[in-house]
Amino acid sequence: MMTFLPQFFAGMAFFRIITPSFLENNIMCPQHITTKERLAIPRQEMPSQSPDVRNKNFKEVNLGYTPELARKEALRCLQCKDPACIKGCPVNIKIDQFIKFIADGDFLGAARKIKEDNVLPAICGRVCPQEDQCEKACILTKKYTSVAIGNLERFAADHERETGNVELPAVKASTGKKVAVIGSGPAGLSCANDLIQLGHAVTVFEALHELGGVLVYGIPEFRLPKEIVKQEIEGLKQLGVKFITNVLAGRSVTVDELLNEEDFDAVFIGVGAGLPWFMGIPGENLLGVYSANEFLTRVNLMKSYQFPNNDTPVFNCKGKNVAVFGGGNTAMDAVRTAKRLGAEHAYIVYRRSEAEMPARLEEVHHAREEGIEFLMLMNPLEFVGNEQQWLTGAKCLKMELGEPDESGRRRPIPIKDSEFILPIDMAVISIGNGSNPLIKQSTPDIEVSKRDTIVVDLNTMATSKENVYAGGDIVTGGATVILAMGAGRTAAKAIHEKLMGIDTHE
Amino acid sequence: MTFALIRKARQSPLSYEIKKQMHKIVAAIFLAENIKKIEIEAPRIAKKRKAGQFIMLRVNQTGERVPLTIADADPEKGTITIIVQGMGKSTKELNTKEAGDTISDIVGPLGAPSDIENFGTAVSIGGGVGTAIAYPTAVALKKAGNYVITINGARSKDLVILEKEMKAVSDEAYITTDDGSYGFHGFVTQKLQELIDSGKKIDYVLAIGPIPMMRAIAEVTRPYNIKTMVSLNPIMVDGTGMCGGCRVTVNNETKFACVDGPEFDAHQVDFKNLTDRNKLYLPEEKQSAEAFAHKCKLQ
Ligand SMILES: Cc1cc2nc3c(=O)[nH]c(=O)nc-3n(C[C@H](O)[C@H](O)[C@H](O)COP(=O)(O)OP(=O)(O)OC[C@H]3O[C@@H](n4cnc5c(N)ncnc54)[C@H](O)[C@@H]3O)c2cc1C
Ligand SMILES: Cc1cc2nc3c(=O)[nH]c(=O)nc-3n(C[C@H](O)[C@H](O)[C@H](O)COP(=O)(O)OP(=O)(O)OC[C@H]3O[C@@H](n4cnc5c(N)ncnc54)[C@H](O)[C@@H]3O)c2cc1C
Ligand code: SF4
Numbered sequence: 001m002m003t004f005l006p007q008f009f010a011g012m013a014f015f016r017i018i019t020p021s022f023l024e025n026n027i028m029c030p031q032h033i034t035t036k037e038r039l040a041i042p043r044q045e046m047p048s049q050s051p052d053v054r055n056k057n058f059k060e061v062n063l064g065y066t067p068e069l070a071r072k073e074a075l076r077c078l079q080c081k082d083p084a085c086i087k088g089c090p091v092n093i094k095i096d097q098f099i100k101f102i103a104d105g106d107f108l109g110a111a112r113k114i115k116e117d118n119v120l121p122a123i124c125g126r127v128c129p130q131e132d133q134c135e136k137a138c139i140l141t142k143k144y145t146s147v148a149i150g151n152l153e154r155f156a157a158d159h160e161r162e163t164g165n166v167e168l169p170a171v172k173a174s175t176g177k178k179v180a181v182i183g184s185g186p187a188g189l190s191c192a193n194d195l196i197q198l199g200h201a202v203t204v205f206e207a208l209h210e211l212g213g214v215l216v217y218g219i220p221e222f223r224l225p226k227e228i229v230k231q232e233i234e235g236l237k238q239l240g241v242k243f244i245t246n247v248l249a250g251r252s253v254t255v256d257e258l259l260n261e262e263d264f265d266a267v268f269i270g271v272g273a274g275l276p277w278f279m280g281i282p283g284e285n286l287l288g289v290y291s292a293n294e295f296l297t298r299v300n301l302m303k304s305y306q307f308p309n310n311d312t313p314v315f316n317c318k319g320k321n322v323a324v325f326g327g328g329n330t331a332m333d334a335v336r337t338a339k340r341l342g343a344e345h346a347y348i349v350y351r352r353s354e355a356e357m358p359a360r361l362e363e364v365h366h367a368r369e370e371g372i373e374f375l376m377l378m379n380p381l382e383f384v385g386n387e388q389q390w391l392t393g394a395k396c397l398k399m400e401l402g403e404p405d406e407s408g409r410r411r412p413i414p415i416k417d418s419e420f421i422l423p424i425d426m427a428v429i430s431i432g433n434g435s436n437p438l439i440k441q442s443t444p445d446i447e448v449s450k451r452d453t454i455v456v457d458l459n460t461m462a463t464s465k466e467n468v469y470a471g472g473d474i475v476t477g478g479a480t481v482i483l484a485m486g487a488g489r490t491a492a493k494a495i496h497e498k499l500m501g502i503d504t505h506e
Numbered sequence: 507m508t509f510a511l512i513r514k515a516r517q518s519p520l521s522y523e524i525k526k527q528m529h530k531i532v533a534a535i536f537l538a539e540n541i542k543k544i545e546i547e548a549p550r551i552a553k554k555r556k557a558g559q560f561i562m563l564r565v566n567q568t569g570e571r572v573p574l575t576i577a578d579a580d581p582e583k584g585t586i587t588i589i590v591q592g593m594g595k596s597t598k599e600l601n602t603k604e605a606g607d608t609i610s611d612i613v614g615p616l617g618a619p620s621d622i623e624n625f626g627t628a629v630s631i632g633g634g635v636g637t638a639i640a641y642p643t644a645v646a647l648k649k650a651g652n653y654v655i656t657i658n659g660a661r662s663k664d665l666v667i668l669e670k671e672m673k674a675v676s677d678e679a680y681i682t683t684d685d686g687s688y689g690f691h692g693f694v695t696q697k698l699q700e701l702i703d704s705g706k707k708i709d710y711v712l713a714i715g716p717i718p719m720m721r722a723i724a725e726v727t728r729p730y731n732i733k734t735m736v737s738l739n740p741i742m743v744d745g746t747g748m749c750g751g752c753r754v755t756v757n758n759e760t761k762f763a764c765v766d767g768p769e770f771d772a773h774q775v776d777f778k779n780l781t782d783r784n785k786l787y788l789p790e791e792k793q794s795a796e797a798f799a800h801k802c803k804l805q
């Protein structure tokens with residue numbers, strides 16, 4: 001086995017036989033490269049559609065690394081002895097190891113290594129906030145630029161899928177136990193994935209007519225092609241997971257009915273944070289004011305960008321001014337969608353400064369390239385409309401940054417007499433989501449927090465109700481795909497132990 | 507290699523059977539011009555539904571999600587009945603379906619069930635296809651022991667629907683027509699006012715129909731402080747509380763009609779906002795309807 005030794009980090013170059021022009025040379029030999037040479041390789045840019053083209057179509061923005069780019073990027077990794085990146089990853093993917101596989105040209109090996117810890121790498125490689133996780137922790141981040149771990153993860157997973165090499169894992173002999181999973185977002189899918197492999201019969205109940213949760217109704221095609229989500233789900237179907245769409249738990253069936261009448265031994269609740277918050281300011285019900293969920297659902301799930309070939313319409317953005325209020329990923333998705341639908345001006349209106357925006361850096365960067373206009377330190381006070389009740393503008397107040405608050409972010413404070421009207425035809429409110437009340441109402445014995453999120457034991461994701469587990473956004477409030485996935489897997493493990501009577505206490 | 511083997515072994519037909527559960531239409535007949543009664547297989551919903559709840563259906567893969575009230579259900583047979591008025595593209599397309607055809611997606615039951623108790627004397631008022639929406643609640647009110655009066659309005663005689671069914675659950679049943687071609691000549695509001703004026707003690711009113719009708723009923727009962735509920739029909743997308751497109755203003759608060767409603771206290775509803783918001787897609791609705799009419803002509 002040729003593993004990389006940390007000696008490299010100390011600058012020792014035993015096998016240095018490469019010419020200085022090795023950077024231009026595609027056939028790089030990972031064994032024969034010094035730390036200095038690794039450090040000299042610049043971070044490899046992700047190839048993408050050019051901004052002026054892509055802001056008019058819904059095709060994926062990023063095109064993915066070529067094998068050459070991927071290997072070059074992989075060579076930047078120092079193969080640390082105690083890799084900091086792994087600790088930065090919420091599911092502790094063995095990052096150094098998978099990157100080494102890529103550097104060695106064993107792309108399938110890389111994909112399999114990732115899948116030991118992450119069941120949805122093609123998705124996570126695209127949507128994880130790497131700059132706040134693994135890439136932030138990467139040793140190179142401080143002095144240089146971090147290894148493009150996300151891009152490499154995506155490359156490995158895409159390579160495996162596109163070359164038809166996705167392997168279905170082995171499934172253990174049937175345990176005779178039945179588990180119901182409510183919600184088909186990343187939390188539900190990963191929970192189902194682990195449980196089916198452990199030999200349990202799994203049925204996923206989804207409220208909508210499509211599977212995938214936010215991955216299909218929220219995140220747009222141009223950032224996450226739906227075909228990828230579909231293939232992941234197809235894989236689960238082949239493992240034997242049963243999916244039933246159009247079942248709204250709490251209305252179509254209750255948790256108690258699943259346990260008592262449909263004989264499920266355990267239930268996992270992964271229903272997400274699906275209740276859009278509004279701002280509670282005057283004029284919010286004018287025509288042309290949308291929640292981000294509604295706007296994105298119409299466009300992504302109902303495919304209204306193909307109206308009238310699809311029946312569901314959406315606000316006609318062509319030549320209009322659109323403002324999206326918020327600074328997260330959802331806001332970026334909404335504003336870039338509006339631009340693609342032909343908006344003349346597409347604004348992000350955010351009450352703090354750009355540094356505080358929670359969106360992924362790449363999305364902010366892409367949005368800017370696509371011509372999105374950022375109006376920072378601005379707070380809407382009221383929506384104004386015409387006689388027919390159509391939105392005509394947003395009355396906003398300018399802000400400045402004051403002292404840091406409890407979260408360490410500098411608190412925006414209003415500038416006196418700075419009110420003005422921003423002329424807009426459409427507004428999209430993207431200030432976050434709360435919890436849908438249906439599960440709480442129909443299952444009062446599940447303990448919820450003041451914010452209506454489900455309370456769980458974080459080690460097992462067990463709720464206050466026997467044999468009922470929960471994870472993902474319904475527990476954390478709006479968070480990330482990877483955290484939802486991790487929670488689904490933690491729950492699967494705990495459900496397995498509970499159903500099989502495995503004692504985890506010594 | 508071993509993986510390939512596993513893959514083959516697991517590709518049982520079972521995993522594909524669930525690709526799409528289509529819903530079969532078992533019966534479909536026109537009750538009046540443009541108003542069709544459709545009975546569809548939906549066993550889970552048939553078992554669970556309560557009066558006042560609705561479904562959302564998608565006729566096919568490119569269809570809209572259309573909210574429709576569950577007019578009736580047969581839990582044994584596993585079917586639900588909807589009564590659909592062809593308004594625009596989606597409902598007109600639905601009304602071309604016949605027994606044996608299938609519907610792509612149906613989800614439900616959605617919405618909060620009607621608040622049913624023994625109020626005393628309950629009046630159920632339906633305007634147009636609203637009669638169908640009011641019917642299951644009228645049945646439930648009767649079952650709960652109320653003295654049930656029904657007033658059902660239509661523009662003219664040939665648009666009257668569910669006359670027999672309504673009579674069967676009513677202690678008093680009235681029909682009104684705008685043109686006087688049948689029953690009471692006038693609007694449902696006038697009939698209600700007449701009943702109130704005759705000194706009848708009315709404890710509860712449920713009114714379902716076009717927005718102007720519901721708004722007018724609210725004004726009739728307001729001075730007498732009669733508890734009055736209306737079933738609102740804002741434009742919906744998911745019907746699960748996820749988008750907020752169906753928001754209505756009730757008692758100056760924003761409510762999501764698909765989870766908090768669709769029934770609300772008529773005296774607190776902001777009808778103007780509802781009327782305005784339902785105009786959001788007029789040009790697109792027109793475009794869809796015209797394209798559909800054109801397609802029908804060609805066939
Ligand atoms: C527009 C947008 C962009 C985002 N971008 C990113 C990003 O770039 N990176 C990132 O990491 N995160 C992102 N997020 C957040 C991320 O998508 C979520 O944290 C994650 O999807 C949560 O997963 P989940 O499984 O808990 O819930 P969800 O993905 O919300 O899935 C829940 C599923 O349950 C279904 N459901 C709800 N109620 C019921 C019920 N009663 N019965 C049956 N089914 C039900 C829903 O229809 C849905 O399909 C984004 C979110 C949005 C909205
Ligand atoms: C809870 C609820 C229960 C309903 N029950 C019934 C019923 O039992 N029978 C029946 O015939 N109709 C019912 N409706 C109304 C029905 O959903 C609409 O007529 C239908 O969606 C119109 O779609 P369309 O494409 O045919 O017409 P469109 O061309 O889209 O619209 C025609 C008219 O219908 C209104 N409309 C459009 N989309 C919707 C929508 N998604 N929801 C509500 N109204 C809309 C528009 O304001 C417009 O005036 C109900 C509506 C709601 C909200
Ligand atoms: S911290 Fe950076 S350099 Fe070190 S192993 Fe992880 S990705 Fe490679």
Ligand code: FES
Nearest residue numbers: 745747749750764
């Ligand atoms: S229809 Fe989307 S929340 Fe009611």
